Amino acid sequence: MPHEIISLQIGNYANFVGAHFWNLQEAGFSYNSQQPTSREVDVDVLYREGETLRGESTFTPRLVVCDYHGSIHSRRAIAGGLYQDDNEILDKNGNRIESGQGENTSWDGTVKVEKQNPEEDAPNHFLREVRESHKRIPVLPNGLTKRRRHADYGLEKSVRTWSDFLGVAYHPRSLSTLSNYWINDLPTPFDGYSAGLEEWRSCLNDSLQQNSLEESLRHFVEECENMAGFQLLLDGHNGFGGYSSALLDHLSDEYGHKSALVYPLFPPAPPQSDDAEGNARKDCQGLFNYGLFVASTASGSGNSSTRLHSACVPLSLMSKLTRPRETLPGLPLAHFRPDSFYHTSAILAGAIDSFGLVYRLSSPERVHLRDAVDAITPHQRKVAAMSTMLPFPLRQNDSLFSALKAIDAEYLPVTSLTPHVKTPLIDSQNRCYSQIMSLRGVPRTRWQCSGEEIRSYRLSHEVASMSANRLFEDFMSSYCPNTYGVGRVTELPCYTALPFPQFFSPSISEDGFTVSSGNRIEDVKRLPVMAGLHSTDKVADLLQELTTTCSKTTLNKYPRLLQSGSMELDEYKESFERLQELAGRYRENDF
Amino acid sequence: MSAIMAANPRAEVARASEALAINISAAMGVQDYLKSNLGPKGSMKMLVSGAGDIKITKDGNVLMHESQIKHPTAALIARAATAQDDVTGDGTTSIVLLIGELLKQAQVYMTEGLHPRLITEGFNAAREKALELLDQMSVKLTGDDREKLLEIARTSLRTKVHSKTADLLTSIVTEAVLAVRRDNEQIDLHMVEIMEMVHRSEMDTTLVRGLVLDHGARHPDMPKRVTNASILTCNVSLEYEKTEVNSGFFYKSPEEREKMVMAERQFIIDRVEKIIALKKAVCKAGENKNFVVINQKGIDPLSLDMLAKEGIMALRRAKRRNMERLTLACGGIAVNSVDDLKEDALGFAGSVYEHVLGEDKYTFIEDCKNPQSVTILIRGPNKHTITQVKDGVRDGLRAVLNTLEDGALVPGAGAFEFALREHLLKFVNEGHVKGKARFGVQAYAEAFLIIPKTLAQNAGFDGQDVMVKLQEESRQSHRAVGVDCDTGNVSFPEELGIWDNVRVKKQQINTCTLIATNLLLVDEIMRAGLSSLKADGS
Ligand SMILES: Nc1ncnc2c1ncn2[C@@H]1O[C@H](COP(=O)(O)OP(=O)(O)OP(=O)(O)O)[C@@H](O)[C@H]1O
Numbered sequence A: 001m002p003h004e005i006i007s008l009q010i011g012n013y014a015n016f017v018g019a020h021f022w023n024l025q026e027a028g029f030s031y032n033s034q035q036p037t038s039r040e041v042d043v044d045v046l047y048r049e050g051e052t053l054r055g056e057s058t059f060t061p062r063l064v065v066c067d068y069h070g071s072i073h074s075r076r077a078i079a080g081g082l083y084q085d086d087n088e089i090l091d092k093n094g095n096r097i098e099s100g101q102g103e104n105t106s107w108d109g110t111v112k113v114e115k116q117n118p119e120e121d122a123p124n125h126f127l128r129e130v131r132e133s134h135k136r137i138p139v140l141p142n143g144l145t146k147r148r149r150h151a152d153y154g155l156e157k158s159v160r161t162w163s164d165f166l167g168v169a170y171h172p173r174s175l176s177t178l179s180n181y182w183i184n185d186l187p188t189p190f191d192g193y194s195a196g197l198e199e200w201r202s203c204l205n206d207s208l209q210q211n212s213l214e215e216s217l218r219h220f221v222e223e224c225e226n227m228a229g230f231q232l233l234l235d236g237h238n239g240f241g242g243y244s245s246a247l248l249d250h251l252s253d254e255y256g257h258k259s260a261l262v263y264p265l266f267p268p269a270p271p272q273s274d275d276a277e278g279n280a281r282k283d284c285q286g287l288f289n290y291g292l293f294v295a296s297t298a299s300g301s302g303n304s305s306t307r308l309h310s311a312c313v314p315l316s317l318m319s320k321l322t323r324p325r326e327t328l329p330g331l332p333l334a335h336f337r338p339d340s341f342y343h344t345s346a347i348l349a350g351a352i353d354s355f356g357l358v359y360r361l362s363s364p365e366r367v368h369l370r371d372a373v374d375a376i377t378p379h380q381r382k383v384a385a386m387s388t389m390l391p392f393p394l395r396q397n398d399s400l401f402s403a404l405k406a407i408d409a410e411y412l413p414v415t416s417l418t419p420h421v422k423t424p425l426i427d428s429q430n431r432c433y434s435q436i437m438s439l440r441g442v443p444r445t446r447w448q449c450s451g452e453e454i455r456s457y458r459l460s461h462e463v464a465s466m467s468a469n470r471l472f473e474d475f476m477s478s479y480c481p482n483t484y485g486v487g488r489v490t491e492l493p494c495y496t497a498l499p500f501p502q503f504f505s506p507s508i509s510e511d512g513f514t515v516s517s518g519n520r521i522e523d524v525k526r527l528p529v530m531a532g533l534h535s536t537d538k539v540a541d542l543l544q545e546l547t548t549t550c551s552k553t554t555l556n557k558y559p560r561l562l563q564s565g566s567m568e569l570d571e572y573k574e575s576f577e578r579l580q581e582l583a584g585r586y587r588e589n590d591f
Numbered sequence B: 001m002s003a004i005m006a007a008n009p010r011a012e013v014a015r016a017s018e019a020l021a022i023n024i025s026a027a028m029g030v031q032d033y034l035k036s037n038l039g040p041k042g043s044m045k046m047l048v049s050g051a052g053d054i055k056i057t058k059d060g061n062v063l064m065h066e067s068q069i070k071h072p073t074a075a076l077i078a079r080a081a082t083a084q085d086d087v088t089g090d091g092t093t094s095i096v097l098l099i100g101e102l103l104k105q106a107q108v109y110m111t112e113g114l115h116p117r118l119i120t121e122g123f124n125a126a127r128e129k130a131l132e133l134l135d136q137m138s139v140k141l142t143g144d145d146r147e148k149l150l151e152i153a154r155t156s157l158r159t160k161v162h163s164k165t166a167d168l169l170t171s172i173v174t175e176a177v178l179a180v181r182r183d184n185e186q187i188d189l190h191m192v193e194i195m196e197m198v199h200r201s202e203m204d205t206t207l208v209r210g211l212v213l214d215h216g217a218r219h220p221d222m223p224k225r226v227t228n229a230s231i232l233t234c235n236v237s238l239e240y241e242k243t244e245v246n247s248g249f250f251y252k253s254p255e256e257r258e259k260m261v262m263a264e265r266q267f268i269i270d271r272v273e274k275i276i277a278l279k280k281a282v283c284k285a286g287e288n289k290n291f292v293v294i295n296q297k298g299i300d301p302l303s304l305d306m307l308a309k310e311g312i313m314a315l316r317r318a319k320r321r322n323m324e325r326l327t328l329a330c331g332g333i334a335v336n337s338v339d340d341l342k343e344d345a346l347g348f349a350g351s352v353y354e355h356v357l358g359e360d361k362y363t364f365i366e367d368c369k370n371p372q373s374v375t376i377l378i379r380g381p382n383k384h385t386i387t388q389v390k391d392g393v394r395d396g397l398r399a400v401l402n403t404l405e406d407g408a409l410v411p412g413a414g415a416f417e418f419a420l421r422e423h424l425l426k427f428v429n430e431g432h433v434k435g436k437a438r439f440g441v442q443a444y445a446e447a448f449l450i451i452p453k454t455l456a457q458n459a460g461f462d463g464q465d466v467m468v469k470l471q472e473e474s475r476q477s478h479r480a481v482g483v484d485c486d487t488g489n490v491s492f493p494e495e496l497g498i499w500d501n502v503r504v505k506k507q508q509i510n511t512c513t514l515i516a517t518n519l520l521l522v523d524e525i526m527r528a529g530l531s532s533l534k535a536d537g538s
């Protein structure tokens, strides 16, 4: 019986991360009967089997997404021709043409056809190829025979939104949009937390809403035999933050006993305009919204018996959200473009996917989502940090033991993906309460030490015969000796095939190994990755920044922060106090 | 207007006349976009996204909703239309036309130097008269005037879907509203469930006197069709879930945890057994009675197994709202705890069966005794047809509801608007309006003609010609006259059964006056990137 998890992606950036995430999932599937899909992972946790009206079977994510109104203009493209209506025909560009059969029964009078921005919706090179290769059901390049190099597709240029590089099909029911806000909407942008709260309410009542998120969600839940909970990616910096808070409340009401792993995202800042005052206000607004979201999800208040059991993991490739903002200079072995949604979201997706293996394992070693959430939220410290090594440095002939041993204690190439939190593992001053980590992409043959290693390191029999998980947990506790930790090692690598960006250091080989002489010609196809969640006192630094931002001073300076929506001053004050209280929990000494 | 200020704080202040020109051109832009859709002969718009997604509609509210409106004035008008729809469910296209026309008519006088303030004074005076006339023209319903309810439903539906479909839906929506009506209570349209099915054609849309659920039993051995069924509506978890108690895996030994798991599991088993016991009590052997469980919470495979063994049909994760609908349709009460299980909590349905379409399952709960919740099951060959029908059904339901709540109707086909013009001109000519404000009243009178004129134009006739015919007829017969969209001649809408809702007109009169007044009195407007403002409202 799978412990199903339903994924939710709320907001435009969240959907960028999500698109990479599902591409990575799909890349891990094999359609080759000679080399069947790895059984290490239970695919039913994230995926559902379905059937079209024509009786074709389908395999799509248990997923509900929400983006701006009008932003999912290529519903057809995203749903990938799965579940296509029967009387529709597609032309060669994937456009629908009316069937022409029979008279038009929709109206007695004239019907005026209005094409909406056709040029904007033209598929890019990547999408065209995906569609061509699989006429109606696009699946990832995995099954394609043609040699394809990332550089040939110019995705850095042609990706404007997440559907431009989504190589998999979502179930049509997965798609939903806001009802009142368009992307870059003027004169009323969706930039306030409270506007998001209001939008949720209006979506519930809106009769025009075709696919209400709430209804779709219910359908996906109904299908589950024994759902473990939710994985929620959301844009925390704008109205989607408020929308997601309301969504979480809804989840609590309806599915209170389930667990949720919540990832509020903070995307790269858009290019600044030359209006300094306006920039400052916008930046402040983003942080303010983010703070309110964290306060509402992580404060653990409310009726705790019905409250969703959740952990909140703030993510960004910016290391500092307050002005002047700072982005991560890059990962040690991956040099992404810090201002690119397409690039930064790929890193986040890689880390989230890799971590998630711990609760998707098919073996009894699987960590139930509920236990994972419990483990990283000790003492109501509901905010945790995420770290990653993407890729994890693994040389061609390393065993797991020597790879871990080779990691330099001084220069640990671990990157923190939680802003304002310095790398959780590295600092001996840092207090880590608990952690769960996943290391993937280490071939099973390397899990045991070689005879040579046993001899040269003089390993005891006990160490030499340790399971991979134990070895990894030992490694974890060598950095954080008193920290409760769970580690899981998997063989399945992260498949970074097209359309995953190729931003890797030259010292990574095609197969993802670290090599000394970098002369890679082909794209990197797979990677070992390490990713983990940590409950650490460093989180207090982030919470402190958010508290400062949400303080009264900011509000005095920018009174409009509250105006755009329904939030009352009292509600806001309450959130602010929760945030302070939450930050306080990380300074207490009890653990 | 503060919204534009936010959009570009460095915007310059445009001079008042310029501001007005901008407002007017924006209003005209929105008007142009919707004008051809008005009335039973208006054109339908098929919106096709580049990726091929289709939306077919002529509803003003939907069209406003489907276009990204960047112009603040246009956005204001769109909001007025949305509000109109929220409050009454109809009349959005008209309101946009009226606002545009009021501004246009006002402009005629303003170019001659008349101050906007005087015009708006006239508008307000005219508004009073309009409400007065509306009252005079309203035709009161006597008792349950089913015939009139059918007529208003038909009028509404025929402006939204093909006439054949409209005629089918007319009785469906009327019967649906009447079915959920309860004595001395406000009608709750939510008790009419709207369910859709991509199946056959829109002409197979039906009214189900009971409930259709969009899910089915999840166990292969459960019956797919039962008769004579007791219905248990409940909100009780029948799913073993990890909880705090057995979690926290780093504190407890595996044995300890295993024990707790068993205990919790037993807890769920006990619940299921209580349900089974009730089933056994009401369905005695040989009586051909059956038992159906509809649960808002989850039911896990083990529980399903137990229920299936007893021949019980069980559905999980029912919509929250269906708890109420079910008890209204089948009787009984929704049970929140197994302790409340007793016979009189059960409802009844003569037949419950499953219908499978691809991966979608539907469960029909029919043959209920006096159901007070019903389902309109919309069928259609594809999603966009269904959506079009659904939008139409919503409008139809609202029209019937409005009528019952108003207890009255006004003659449609432009009859009210035409009469209003005559009424106002008479009012002015008789010298009831002092000073220059009378030009405002005149402008108002002319503006309302946009409705009958456009109805005629959209039917392919010359608006002016038709107006002349209406004038002649109304002076002779002193009756409410409207536009016959088939012949371009005069019609008597009361005879033909063409009606509008009183509250729709009332809201229109109030809102269009208010918005037009605001737009005329705007002294300054921020020049928020004037060049980029698009007047076409899209
Ligand atoms: N059979 C008919 N003959 C003449 N006029 C009609 C007929 N049916 C409806 N009308 C008129 O058409 C107008 C309504 O048209 P329509 O429903 O397209 O627009 P609306 O109600 O203003 O906006 P919405 O798009 O919100 O429905 C009313 O003035 C009504 O009196």
Ligand SMILES: [Mg+2]
Pocket (backbone or CB within 6 Å): B090, B091, B092, B156, B159
């Ligand atoms: Mg109408």
